Amino acid sequence: MRTTSTPPEKAGARAWDGSFKNYRTPRSLRVAPDSPTRLLRAAQPGRCSACGNRIEWYCRPGERTVPLHPRELPAKAVPVGQRWHVSSGLAHPSGDGSPWCRVRHHAICPVTTDATTSGLLGTLRRALAVNSRRLTDTGTFTPPPDPTHPDTPSPAAPVRPVVHLLYTRYLAPGPLEQITCVALTRARHRCPHPVLDPDALPGTWTLIPLTSHHHDGSQLPPTTEESMAVYDLTHLPYAEQFRWRAQRCTTHADTPAAADIALTAWEPFNPQTHRQHIQHQLPDTPSSHRPRQATP
Structure with a gap:
């Protein structure tokens, strides 16, 4: 086993007061190839x-x-x-x-x-x-607004939008601008950069039919509304959609060796259990994310 301290007899091993210094060799954390998760630690x-x-x-x-x-x-x-x-x-x-x-x-x-x-x-x-x-x-925690409350105003964009990528609909953990990268930086901290990069290829807000299917191919019962607003990324290249699914910024998308310090927060969208997050109108978006009407 390699020691992590420097012998006291080495030159420069004493502090200004004459006490011995306790040197520790920095160790780099690595992810085992057979690990079931890319996280550096559990819990x-x-x-x-x-x-x-x-x-x-x-x-x-x-x-x-x-x-x-x-x-x-x-x-x-x-x-x-x-x-x-x-x-x-x-x-x-x-x-x-x-x-x-x-x-x-x-x-x-x-x-x-x-x-x-x-x-x-x-x-x-x-x-x-x-x-x-x-x-x-104490202001440490702010409860989320109740979407079923009649006095709650509807925001310009969904609080938890539905994102369509890799032919799958996912419920985002929060607004698109607040989804941050899960990669570990060299300073041993979580990357603060957002996944939504203004310099990258943008997605588009679109209305798609609100239908879903079971695993056996049978269609779920129809809902009262026929369409819902979705942030569509399916027209982007596969690498860009995979970057969103891995929840990584454009910088760490090019460094696959970097480990994850947090879990990706995507949740498979279910129209029955996530009914409160469905929005039937296109939100107001900047010109770089112009909405379009999808053909059924």
Whole structure:
């Protein structure tokens, strides 16, 4: 094993007061080729966008990420169907036989209507509700506007727009201008540059039919509206669409060796569960992103 400190007898190993310096050789972090994720570490910290409480994002084998409560709970006090455990940096929806387990944040989120309200999970949910109120009162967290409230004015652009790329519709994590790169910089920080580069090829706002299909090819029931506003990127080259899907800026798109420090926040769009994010009119956009009417 290579030591990370310099022997005291080396020249210049003493500080101004005569004490020995503790030198440490800087080490570069690398992603293992067989790693199930490109993240340098698991348990990506974050906050729930609905209540503002802390969560930890974990990858699931072959599936999307899942937000877990950052603390372990006694397994006896958690229902069997609510137990999670983490193994090798991956989250599994079951217990591992230990007296402790993890729980998904959705089960105790104070904003979720179908969350557990009894037992230990109910007590924890009430504690998170008090913490959400404290964060709101101090200005640390701002609750998102309720799209179903009649007094809430509709913004010029969707708060979470639907983006069409690589023949798939995704729900964006926020406004297009606020989607930042997930790559790790040389300073060990997340890249602050946005994915939407004004010098890159732009997408276009368009109205497309609001239809979806099951995996077996059967069509979902029709909705009350016939079209929705979508930020379309399908006319761009494949490399540009892949850059958006990887959530990288134009600089880190040319450096694939750079690791990711955060998870991509794209969510596959579902017209049934994401109905509140559907907008049936084209938003006001700059001239560089002129909308167009799609042909059915």
